[in-house]
Amino acid sequence: MAKPAPLSPLAPARFPDLPPIAGVRLATAEAGIRYKGRTDVLMALFDPGTTVAGVFTRSKCPSAPVDWCRAALKHGTARTLVVNSGNANAFTGLKGRQAVELTAEIAAKAAGCRPEEVYLASTGVIGEPLDASKFAGVLDETAGRAAPGAFEAAAQAIMTTDTFPKGATASVDLGGVPVTIAGIAKGAGMIMPDMATMLSFVFTDAPIAAPVLQALLSKGVVDSFNAVTVDSDTSTSDTLLLFATGKAAAAPITELGDPRLKPFARALDAVLLDLAQQVARDGEGARKFVTVAVTGATSKRAARRVAMSIANSPLVKTAIAGEDANWGRVVMAVGKAGERAERDRLSIFFGDIRVAVEGARDPAYDEAATSAYMKGQEILLRVDLGLGRARDRVFTCDLTKEYVAINGDYRS
Amino acid sequence: MAKPAPLSPLAPARFPDLPPIAGVRLATAEAGIRYKGRTDVLMALFDPGTTVAGVFTRSKCPSAPVDWCRAALKHGTARTLVVNSGNANAFTGLKGRQAVELTAEIAAKAAGCRPEEVYLASTGVIGEPLDASKFAGVLDETAGRAAPGAFEAAAQAIMTTDTFPKGATASVDLGGVPVTIAGIAKGAGMIMPDMATMLSFVFTDAPIAAPVLQALLSKGVVDSFNAVTVDSDTSTSDTLLLFATGKAAAAPITELGDPRLKPFARALDAVLLDLAQQVARDGEGARKFVTVAVTGATSKRAARRVAMSIANSPLVKTAIAGEDANWGRVVMAVGKAGERAERDRLSIFFGDIRVAVEGARDPAYDEAATSAYMKGQEILLRVDLGLGRARDRVFTCDLTKEYVAINGDYRS
Structure with a gap:
């Protein structure tokens, strides 16, 4: 591992204030996957009823976690997200699939849900087997500590060669009910559509059905993450997930034609663009x-x-x-x-x-x-x-x- | 201009021995186009009857000299080639076209031929007007000094950020008559098919009709110059020209099916591959x-x-x-x-x-x-x-x- 690069001169002055999202609790941990003396695991817990949408790398050789998430998305609901940095669990063959299955099993037990409600992402070195047994003790304990807010710590736990944690937020009126969007992201090399090589997780308390959420996300990514390039290289692990807990006191949105969606989509697009631009601002070695x-x-x-x-x-x-x-x-x-x-x-x-x-x-x-x-x-x-x-x-x-x-x- | 880079560690031990090609005379000059204290003009003179083939950049914004050569190729015969380094005469608008026309006129006068028998190539900075009047006195005098051989000096005159001159040669039996191929090339950045960003000029005394020559060259480039990349960038000026003087004592080849062509094509391919590989070996900053x-x-x-x-x-x-x-x-x-x-x-x-x-x-x-x-x-x-x-x-x-x-x- 190279020594950490100095802070990008293009970094924002500080991490933005991200409000808690009702129905989302976060915790981070040190599992010692690769790094020492820093957090390398993020666990998010979602209240029942949380819907999910995702966009992934178009690489023909996606990582095992990407394969897992694509399959899980068919169910459309999520109860937990586990992200590790340090090892991408990509091009790890049968062992990679086994590691993903074991991680999902451990996470489901910790979160009290079914494995297909577990979402996984890994970032770091490609081609090294991930020792999922390291999650065994960690996730139970981590789930126990999960609490609302704490987005900055979450953004820090998923960093690899990033020089600053990335977050963005927006509030929007959903037919008279205020809802909030908050997201985090990491870059910083192997960044090229589609998707930009990165992980990003966005959370909202808006009540939006999974197919509608997916349509919003697929559209929103075009002019944000897919409009960013650092080095033309496309990761095997690019993952953007959007979770909607539905905890806001608004009637559920089940149709793309719902008029309340327009301002929400605009706010979502702004959050995605902000995060995507931060990824470019933290491109490896970037000065401009x-x-x-x-x-x-x-x-x-x-x-x-x-x-x-x-x-x-x-x-x-x-x-x-x-x-x-x-x-x-x-x-x-x-x-x-x-x-x-x-x-x-x-x-x-x-x-x-x-x-x-x-x-x-x-x-x-x-x-x-x-x-x-x-x-x-x-x-x-x-x-x-x-x-x-x-x-x-x-x-x-x-x-x-x-x-x-x-x-x-x-x-x- | 950056100071010259040190010799590529991948450079061959020395410039190969390139034999003279009957019907080809070369001379170089210092026109002071951009560089000081080095040659920056190559002039080649061809005996009457010389045929020519060419392959060029696929850039949608080709340089003025590329436009000129493409038009000239319709005639299929060549009497002179003028190459300058230091200025690519690319994206120079109307002035660029005027510079090309003036250069061709000066060269035609110096070589005693029609302007459409003049081939031109320029390499160096893009977007700066080329002062073609600098050729006015130079080409007459240069043509007067043209002599057989001198390929190394020719290869040196067309260098920009290259750290070594590039040459290759092959001899081949053309139905019982020995013929020779000799070529030079320059790189070294902005190298990506199609074409690799470079200039290359190949000469032979074989008697081959222009359409046949073009077929050989178009095929030969696929696995040589078009199989080389330095940085994925494609120049506006890529030019590969093949001149055949027909001075060897063999019956003219006018059909692609001529059985004498097979060994000739193989030898040509080898020369093109050798030159193309030298371009990669001299990629800017290359150590491997x-x-x-x-x-x-x-x-x-x-x-x-x-x-x-x-x-x-x-x-x-x-x-x-x-x-x-x-x-x-x-x-x-x-x-x-x-x-x-x-x-x-x-x-x-x-x-x-x-x-x-x-x-x-x-x-x-x-x-x-x-x-x-x-x-x-x-x-x-x-x-x-x-x-x-x-x-x-x-x-x-x-x-x-x-x-x-x-x-x-x-x-x-």
Whole structure:
């Protein structure tokens, strides 16, 4: 394990105040799975009636816990969530499946529920067998300590190479009844849709049926977690779970057409976006948070592909790390995206500064102003394709020597 | 301009002996386009009757010289080639086209030919207008000095961040008549099919009609230049040109079915592969040459996609830089490729050492032997998908802090 990286300069000043969610109790523990002297297990307990939705990695080689959660989701209800850091239990073959089954059994006993109401996630090293027997004594004791709130400790327990815990919250009026959403997430490398490589768990006291919850989550992920890339690599373990306890005093929502859903969906989207952006802000070695916006496209899909091509280009990302407004490399990345592009209609902006227009450097280009802009921590890179009216944006970070250092000796 | 990087540890001991090609004369010059105190122009003159074939970047925003060559290829004959380093004349709008036209005019005058018999290539910074008037005095004088041979000087004149000049040659029997192939290339960043970002010029005295030459080249590039990736970035300027002077005393080849072509194609493929591998060996910051082989696939196309996913993964490449046989990241890259994969059928080898089998770590895995292997400069990473009989391989290099350093201040 490399020594912990210093706090990302893009970290928020502090962890936000996340209110307790009625029906959700949390506890963390030290199971000694890999790390010493820090928590590495998060256990969440949910009151009966809690519904659940999930979105997972699109990797063709998903981890054993992802397989488990996908199967469990068919039941649509959840009573407990167990997350460990330090070992991803991915590519561990039969042993991995056995570890998942044993963990679910231990967790179900601790939570007093059936195994199919247990949700599991693991993050850390891939390919090392996870010794699930380590959970045996731990989960009983942990469940006993579970209490409302404590989101910051929960966010800390699931960190791997993250340099700060990530949380976000929103309150929303559900047809006259106030409901709350609170979520946590971890990154920080192997981050690329779909999903962004990460774990995120979001909780609400709103009473929403599982199929409706799933529709909201599947839609919400598109412009949040699936719009974030750190290094173009996709984890085998990406997991985003949304739990709804239904403890708020509102009538249950069972239809997607329910008018009360609109503000709720907006609030959920904001929480997901906030968490996803924090993942990019904590990208391994990141020193700059980069928004790549593409306008003037013929479709949102085309805009997304061009934006991702730019956001994943090592040459664009190293240039930004070097505080170099190297728009030539942006052109390169537009060109390689495979979407329609007309060189002579392209405009490129860094912040408000137009550096290129109509296929060439902007005649009014001001090197000094651009250099000053590039020294900032928040970089907006905008490309106008000049072809249509569709647009999209994605979020990433720069590519620094620290990324290579962190990943060059992660396992050693 | 960053200061020159030290010689790649993967460089060959010396530039190979490239014999002169009958009908080809070369000269280099210092035009002062960007660099000082080094040659930055290559001029090749071809005897009348020289045929030509070309393969170019698939970027949707190709450089002005690429547009020019594509148009010229319709004529199928070549009398001169002018290459400059230091400025790619890419994304330079109307000025870029004007610069190309002016350069072709100057070159045609110097070579005594029509402009459409002039081939042009430029490499270096993108987006800066190229001052073609700098060629005005230079090309006349350069053409006057052109002489057979001198391939090493030619390869040096087209270098940008390359740390060594690249050349390769082969001799072959063309129906009883000896013919020769000689080629040069430059890399070294922004290297990803299709094409690998690079310039390469290959010359032969074989008498081959342009359409046949084009078929050979288009096929030959698939497993050579298009099987190389340094950083997944695709240049706007990739250009591979093959010139055949027809000076060898053999009857002209006008049909692809000509039985004399088989050994010639094999020799051409070998030259292209040698050059392409040298490009990967000189990838920016490279310290290890990596062959990624995928076997057991259901099709060559699937094997190529999986191999490229591995070869382009920043996490795999940084692990190799860190001499870490991190096969978990290999699984990740297999999973994200989008091709069919069954976790429990995967085997992964570093060199001859099987590190993973049937979805888990090889029970006989020997950490010490693997670590020793990873310290080498030549790494073979093989994945067997266990699904079929198709295979493919691609070439890349590791991702080091030096890559970030080189690209973080290239323009400054």
